[in-house]
Amino acid sequence: MGMHVLVVLCAGLSAAMALPRLEVRLSDSAGTPIPGARLLLEPLHQGAITNRDGHALFRELPVGEYRLTVRALGYGPAEYVVHLRRDTVLQLVLAPGAVALPEVAVEGNRISGEPTLSISPPLFLAPREVDVHRGQTLGELLRQLPGLSTLSTGPAIAKPVLRGMTGERLLVLTDKLPLYGQVWGAEHAPELDPLVVEALQVLRGTAAVEYGSDALAGAIRVIPKPLSMQPGLRGELRAEGISVNRQGALGLWLEGARGKWGWQMVLSARKAADVETPQGLLANTAFDQYSAALRLQHQLGVHTLLRGRLQLYDARLGIFAGMHLGNLSDLERALRAGRPLVQRPRSYAIEPPYQRVRHRLLELTAEQELPSERRWELVMGWQQSWRQEYDAHRFWNDSLQALFGARPAYDVTLTTWSLRSELEQPGLFSGRLHAVVDLRRQGNVSEGVQRFVPNFLSYLLGGALWQEWFWGRWRAVVGLRGDGIWLSVWRSVAQSWRKSSYRWSGGAAMVSLQRKWLRWDARAGIATGWRPPTVVELYANGVHHGAAIFEVGDSTLPPERLWMAELGLSAHSSRWHGDAAAFLYWFPRFLGSFPAGELILTVRGAFPLFRYRAVPAVLTGVEANLQGELLPWLRLEGQATVLRGWEAEDGTSLYGIPPAQLRLRVHAHGPSVSLLHLPFAELTMTAVAPAATAPHDYAPAPPGYLLWDAALGGTIPLGVTELMLVLEAQNLFNRAYHSAMSRLRYFAAEPGRSISVRLSWRW
Amino acid sequence: MRFQKLNAGLLPAVVVFWGVLAGCEKNPAEAQPENPQELITTVLVRVWDEPDSVHTHTFAFRDLDGPGGQPPLVDTLHFHGHAQSWRLSLEFLNEAKEPTDTLTAEIRREAEAHQVFYELSPELQSSVRIERLDRDRNGLPLGLQARVTLQGYEERHGSLRIRLFHYDAEPKTEQPGGETDVDVTFPVHIMPD
Numbered sequence: 001m002g003m004h005v006l007v008v009l010c011a012g013l014s015a016a017m018a019l020p021r022l023e024v025r026l027s028d029s030a031g032t033p034i035p036g037a038r039l040l041l042e043p044l045h046q047g048a049i050t051n052r053d054g055h056a057l058f059r060e061l062p063v064g065e066y067r068l069t070v071r072a073l074g075y076g077p078a079e080y081v082v083h084l085r086r087d088t089v090l091q092l093v094l095a096p097g098a099v100a101l102p103e104v105a106v107e108g109n110r111i112s113g114e115p116t117l118s119i120s121p122p123l124f125l126a127p128r129e130v131d132v133h134r135g136q137t138l139g140e141l142l143r144q145l146p147g148l149s150t151l152s153t154g155p156a157i158a159k160p161v162l163r164g165m166t167g168e169r170l171l172v173l174t175d176k177l178p179l180y181g182q183v184w185g186a187e188h189a190p191e192l193d194p195l196v197v198e199a200l201q202v203l204r205g206t207a208a209v210e211y212g213s214d215a216l217a218g219a220i221r222v223i224p225k226p227l228s229m230q231p232g233l234r235g236e237l238r239a240e241g242i243s244v245n246r247q248g249a250l251g252l253w254l255e256g257a258r259g260k261w262g263w264q265m266v267l268s269a270r271k272a273a274d275v276e277t278p279q280g281l282l283a284n285t286a287f288d289q290y291s292a293a294l295r296l297q298h299q300l301g302v303h304t305l306l307r308g309r310l311q312l313y314d315a316r317l318g319i320f321a322g323m324h325l326g327n328l329s330d331l332e333r334a335l336r337a338g339r340p341l342v343q344r345p346r347s348y349a350i351e352p353p354y355q356r357v358r359h360r361l362l363e364l365t366a367e368q369e370l371p372s373e374r375r376w377e378l379v380m381g382w383q384q385s386w387r388q389e390y391d392a393h394r395f396w397n398d399s400l401q402a403l404f405g406a407r408p409a410y411d412v413t414l415t416t417w418s419l420r421s422e423l424e425q426p427g428l429f430s431g432r433l434h435a436v437v438d439l440r441r442q443g444n445v446s447e448g449v450q451r452f453v454p455n456f457l458s459y460l461l462g463g464a465l466w467q468e469w470f471w472g473r474w475r476a477v478v479g480l481r482g483d484g485i486w487l488s489v490w491r492s493v494a495q496s497w498r499k500s501s502y503r504w505s506g507g508a509a510m511v512s513l514q515r516k517w518l519r520w521d522a523r524a525g526i527a528t529g530w531r532p533p534t535v536v537e538l539y540a541n542g543v544h545h546g547a548a549i550f551e552v553g554d555s556t557l558p559p560e561r562l563w564m565a566e567l568g569l570s571a572h573s574s575r576w577h578g579d580a581a582a583f584l585y586w587f588p589r590f591l592g593s594f595p596a597g598e599l600i601l602t603v604r605g606a607f608p609l610f611r612y613r614a615v616p617a618v619l620t621g622v623e624a625n626l627q628g629e630l631l632p633w634l635r636l637e638g639q640a641t642v643l644r645g646w647e648a649e650d651g652t653s654l655y656g657i658p659p660a661q662l663r664l665r666v667h668a669h670g671p672s673v674s675l676l677h678l679p680f681a682e683l684t685m686t687a688v689a690p691a692a693t694a695p696h697d698y699a700p701a702p703p704g705y706l707l708w709d710a711a712l713g714g715t716i717p718l719g720v721t722e723l724m725l726v727l728e729a730q731n732l733f734n735r736a737y738h739s740a741m742s743r744l745r746y747f748a749a750e751p752g753r754s755i756s757v758r759l760s761w762r763w
Numbered sequence: 764m765r766f767q768k769l770n771a772g773l774l775p776a777v778v779v780f781w782g783v784l785a786g787c788e789k790n791p792a793e794a795q796p797e798n799p800q801e802l803i804t805t806v807l808v809r810v811w812d813e814p815d816s817v818h819t820h821t822f823a824f825r826d827l828d829g830p831g832g833q834p835p836l837v838d839t840l841h842f843h844g845h846a847q848s849w850r851l852s853l854e855f856l857n858e859a860k861e862p863t864d865t866l867t868a869e870i871r872r873e874a875e876a877h878q879v880f881y882e883l884s885p886e887l888q889s890s891v892r893i894e895r896l897d898r899d900r901n902g903l904p905l906g907l908q909a910r911v912t913l914q915g916y917e918e919r920h921g922s923l924r925i926r927l928f929h930y931d932a933e934p935k936t937e938q939p940g941g942e943t944d945v946d947v948t949f950p951v952h953i954m955p956d
Contacts (some may be wrong), residue, residue: 327943327946329926329939329943329946330942330943333939333940341933341940342933343933362784364777380777382784384787384788392931392942413789415787415788417784443788443789443790443791444791445789445790445791445795446795447795455791455792455794455795456791457791457792488791488792490791490792490794492794497794499792541831542830542831543830550830550831552831600830600831601826601834601835602826602829602830602831602835603803603804603806603824603826603830603835603945603946603947604830604943604944604945604946605926605943605946605947606946607830
């Protein structure tokens, strides 16, 4: 069965003075939209997926000639040549039985795009890139994008870091629902398997107007496959093998529809042994991870769509045995040793210390098209994050050990109810206006031996308005938001149950202005936002064993306040695209854990005391991104990030700021050779500068390093199905290096050479 | 009409959604039963003069509210110069519990996984010697019992650091290793006879 493509050209007025956009509308011969098709636009190397209407939008494309690859399940891949002159709608009608048109000449049409609230355009990791670089964690996948890095604790735990900020400042959304877990800990990663990720979008700068105080640094959207209403059963099997920790992963995605109901199911499982570094194995870094998701969609009438999602995640993540510390002397001993003190033969066994993390999520969404070009969306969510952390320490007494030894040191359950209503309608004068109301209730219960996070209950009520305007070559975006938060905290103090209450309110705002020329565009914007202190920042009181420090919260901390400004410049041609952003974040009050300059005496020895404080701080940096086609088959990509953060009072470096990084990639892709379609090979060099040594750190920051990665792969059509094969080698020369952003940096080198094989079979 | 349709579809779903899930949550306002705190609050050092065992003294490092809160109370170890040889015995207690939990017997029973180290400050190293007396079944020192030998009669001040190591993940050797369970430092006063 081949593929028949009918192209309908929509000619119209071109009123746009800005760079043209290309909208692709994909349907079958019966006019049914085809959602979830993967589009790739070369040589810009921009990717997109069609939404539930079968539409996908490429924004701000330079005038020129492009190759568009369309891959829709059941139709096989196809490539077109697109001559883009102005805003264009390209309607592709897919039907089985004929051949693709080799070349398409298109005329223009005005397209209304979704307003983006960030000053610089959101970063996007397209499905094809996700397929090639899908690693062990979501964080590892995000490292492909400029400005993003990870704070890692071994191979299984990687927290995304955007412009040096993470945790309570960086929101992770799955589809449209924020993922609420215990984000406060450096060793608490998002509860998601990368096998279920289809594409990623990163809102940088700040997303405080759109999503409130949880998104002060920005937001990461994990985009799933859109649900289809096309009848029939479709599926994809993904398999992965990773050599460095003898890891195997399997993912299954199934989709079907009947009448007005559509469904989708995603299952994934992953199991890994201890990871290997050039200096030996890291004991107890084995992990296993399982996840499942079921999504249902119902078309109610012509204008309403209802969706439901149930998502489950269950993982046991081993923590490197060599980093479990009783006190400062243990840490000093580990530093002196220069190699992991705890050794064991490679094993899949997960022993204490380890984390058991379970996440349950239920989402109901309603989308409705209203008269007068209005659109309304309601997202209701319930989620429960259950985290248990088991200590390596044994009870002194055998009978106590028998009774309570299996109990976790930390046992925290966070339950979040959320409701978000978003109305989109024609704006004042022009553009689109968005109005959002957010409601949230969050409760936390601690049951472990140690109560690092006390019980709490919080309520949030927020509202936001934003609009985008166009005047000729100018584009302006203005957004405003207000939030009120009520928090009650219950703690056990001197054998009594004590309650404390807080009430905070605050606003966020942003203004952004953009001017476009034919091959350039420049943008500038300012934004402000705030966040209330977290319960940990208010009430932490205990030893942080991984870092051998004693942390004490401050129950009188004020909210954090941020002002930020960003300047951006982009240059385009049909073969090159460059983008740079310079940003400055000014925190009149930055909440963090800072050394108090004294020791606290315990029966386990003396620990450096860290107190949570609000200090003025500055964070500034530059991100640059360049990609271009050197030859029709050869693409060069470059990314550079430089970041600096310091306390404004005494100029000392902020802890945990990623070092400067340069990444260069050469990507070669050839024509289809007999059975192998879209073959490619790429070589990546990553150079990381030495990190700034933070004051009172136990060891100097690790030196810089240079890493090489390589990948090759292609697609093999098997009838109407296709098999994608990718072979990737990371740390090609098995270099022993320490990463400043790894919590293992005192104790062990990062993983050595790793060969990954990825297969995905779509039908 | 469209809204009516939407409501008809949504309402039952919302009611089920709310009702079922509300039951899955514990109330943060209710205290959960505390698990036993595995805490060492107190290190007792008993010393007596070896020749006649007449002068027995008990000194303590005591931190009843655990890490943080009130700072620990630490006694000064006094040795009279009239005796050149003293015996020393350690006890580890959890006095936050009622009745007090004694942990010393447990450590003795698990001698192959524990070891106590004594470390004198530089001012005392030339005039005091500490020798561990008890051993585990493998012949490695345990250190709950020790002999303190004074060399000279002059007054001295210094400190004694006592560390208890728990070898769980790695095998016990004569070197400090595993995890530190106790790390306390006592001021020491050697009184002239």
